[in-house]
Amino acid sequence: MKDVSEMYIPTYDDVLEAHERIAPYIHRTPVLTSSYFNELTGAELFFKCENFQKAGAFKVRGASNAVFGLSEEDAAKGVCTHSSGNHALSLSYAAGRRGIPCNVVMPRTAPEAKKAAVRGYGGIITECEPSTTSREEVFAEVQAKTGGDFVHPYNDPRVIAGQGTCSREFMEQTGGVDMMVAPIGGGGMISGTCLTLSNIAPEVQIIASEPEQADDAYRSFKAGHIIADDAPETIADGLKVPLKERTWHFVSNYVSDILTASEQEIIDAMKLTWQRMKIVMEPSCAVPLATILKNKEKFAGKRVGVIVTGGNVDLDKLPWMLN
Amino acid sequence: MKDVSEMYIPTYDDVLEAHERIAPYIHRTPVLTSSYFNELTGAELFFKCENFQKAGAFKVRGASNAVFGLSEEDAAKGVCTHSSGNHALSLSYAAGRRGIPCNVVMPRTAPEAKKAAVRGYGGIITECEPSTTSREEVFAEVQAKTGGDFVHPYNDPRVIAGQGTCSREFMEQTGGVDMMVAPIGGGGMISGTCLTLSNIAPEVQIIASEPEQADDAYRSFKAGHIIADDAPETIADGLKVPLKERTWHFVSNYVSDILTASEQEIIDAMKLTWQRMKIVMEPSCAVPLATILKNKEKFAGKRVGVIVTGGNVDLDKLPWMLN
Structure with missing residues (x-):
């Protein structure tokens, strides 16, 4: 891995290196199918179940890659981050496995279950207000105080390369699909997906799904430049954060389309x-299914991966x- | 399969025949492990996930065996049953796959989700009061009216042989365990488990788990004869029914122990x-884990299957x- 302080865009070699590095700390999660949802949508859906991942989310891939890629000297100072939840949990888990400290800034409105789980993995929480501005201010203080390595939840090449391992597994497990759908918040998972698929399966169309009420990626995509909202409100609490320059690189170059769903459509898809x-x-990972159900004609007859x-x-x- | 109107006890050959018969209609469900629960219990747990089964429960194994084992002539008259929920669902699913009618008597207190799903599979519901007496009375009327083949939810050799296919898969998937734990209501799953394991892995200890508030199997086991309650009350709504002669045969001959858990322990295990x-x-399938958590010393250091x-x-x- 090269100097991460510059605008380094990770390569597929970084994904391969990440996969080898993190293999002992992650699950190779299963891919499930459902005849019910196949009939309902007219597509053949393959669900890559990162909800069964260590720490309960895909984010452990990128977090583990960052933590286990640190030199002994850097690792000794620990890591720190800000996160709407799952990255905090994942970084705490990875840091715990390496035995180094982990400081996280979380919005005070984050689900109690996530806060408790962060503490359960040994993470130290500092709370902020639920806005990008407050999060960044409070984080600057925490970082200055602790001196830990900042692992950004998505705008970090180590994190993007780690998330890219998910699609690599998926392609091995399914033998390929026509389209791949993933939720988009800050864009870490979508960027990892773009990075891997553009290298090993460039024929796969990549679709991002977003809540209507936090549709900054959709508007950015249409406008051709990043549009960031300060504090969007949605039940999909993992998708409130804006794109940054590295994830924008992947979204603008490799994503075919961004589809949106309403709060009620997201809740219905989740419950179903x-x-x-x-x-x-x-809720965040019900967004892809919500958008598939809303745009059946786009997916009918296709083999479709859903993260x-x-x-x-x-x-x-x-x-x-x-x- | 022999005459089912007599006290025929199914054999392992019946299990093998059932497995071949039902394979096109069921899932080979996954076996999941959890490092969290392994640490919590000190045992090595293997969860056979029949919640991912067709129609959402193991009961589709026995129901499909009964439905697809019928002659053309008998099948034409359809099938009927009484059930606290999952057997109704499973029989409706199997009958639907064969294209024959299915009449089910269900307690009016059964979860709405189950009633809706029965109807979704084409089952015709007649409601009864939530007691064994009422259920049997109403069922006698329905059966007389429709003339369908009665597929008892558990006291039927075809059903027991079908449930026995679950442990057969499990042993292939895990390579064996020291103990196998399953919930006990009427005893269909436990009987199928006993039937299979006593033939292919007689060294495995079989433990049944039951709600304290519906502990008729526990009291029967201690007394040496069937004790049946009319209308026990428990959150584990699948486990309210009493043992019958065929399931008692297996329970009394092959079960090592019956453990019980309180309502709160069941709810806690379910949520966890x-x-x-x-x-x-x-709730019914949280009972085994609840009893394992309550009796850790019994399971520590062992490889334990949980259905x-x-x-x-x-x-x-x-x-x-x-x-």
Whole structure:
């Protein structure tokens, strides 16, 4: 890995290196199919279940790559980050496995289940307000105080290369698809997906799915430059953050389309998945299915990969019970 | 298969025949492991995930064996049954696959999600009161009217042989365990487990798990004869029914022990599984884990199979939200 302080764009060799580095710390998660959802959509869907991943989300791939790629000297100072939840959890898990400290800045509104899990993995939490501005301010203080290596939740080449390992596994497990759909927030998973597929399966169309109420990536995509909102409100709490320059590089070059879904469509897709597939998934990862159900004609007759990004839900506050 | 109207006890050959017969209609469900639960219990746990089974429960194994074993002539008259839920669902699914009618008597208190799913598979529901007496009375009327083949939810050799296919798969998938734990209601799954394991792995200890509030199998086991309650009350709605002569045969001959758990212990185990394993399971199948957590010393250091029997839950009425 090269100097990460510059605008380094990771390569597929970085993905291969990451995969070897993180293999002892991650699961090769299963790919599930559902005849119910195949009939409902007219497509052949393959769900890559990162909700079964260590720490409950794909983010452990990128976080582990960053943590285990540090020199002994750098590792001794620990790591730090800001995150809406799963990256905090994943970085705490990875740091715990390496035995180094991990400081995380989290919005005070993050699900209690996620905060408790971060602490369970040994992470030290400092709370901020639920806006990008507050998060960045509080984080600057924490970083100055601790001196730990900053592992950005997505705008970090080590993280993007780590997320790229997911699609590599998926292609081995399924033998290939026509389209790949993943949620987009800051763009880490989509960027890793673009990085891997543009190298090993450039024929696969990559579609990003986003909540209507946090559609900054959609608007950026249409405008041709990054548009960032300060504090969008959506049930898909993992998707509130804006694109940054590295993820924009991948989104602008490799994503075919960005589709959006309403809050109710996201909640319906989430509940239907729990009911029919018997898996616990977060609101954020119901967004791809919500957009597939809304745009059936686009996917009908195709083999479609769906990345189920995580399963860390506050079971006491399920969205279909909040009325 | 021999005359089922007599006290025929199925053999392992019946299990093998069942497995071949039902293979096109069932999933070979995955076996999941969890480092979290291994650490928590000190045992090595293998979860056989029948919540991912067709129709959401193991019962589709026995139901499909009965339905697809019928002669053309008998099949034309359809099938009928009474069930607390999953057998109704499974028989409706199997009958639908064969294209024959299915009449089911269900307690009016059964989860709405199960009733809707029965209807979704084409089953015709007649409701009864939530007691064994009422269920048997109403069923006698329905059977007399329709003339369909009665597929008892558990006291039927075709059903027991079908459930026995689950342990056969499990042993192939895991290479063997020291103990096998399954919930006990009427005893269909436990009987199938006993039938298979006593033939192919007689060294495996078979443990049944039961709610304290519906502990008729536990009391029967201690007394040496069947004790049946009329209408026990428990959150584990699949486990309210009493043992019958065929399942008693297996329980009394092959089960090593029956362990019980309180309602709160069942709910806690259920919620913890959703949180940590990210799978949707019914209260009934949280009972084995609840008894393992309560009796850690019995399982520590052992390889332990756990049958996760089903995932058909009313997502609007989760038990930890009913206070």
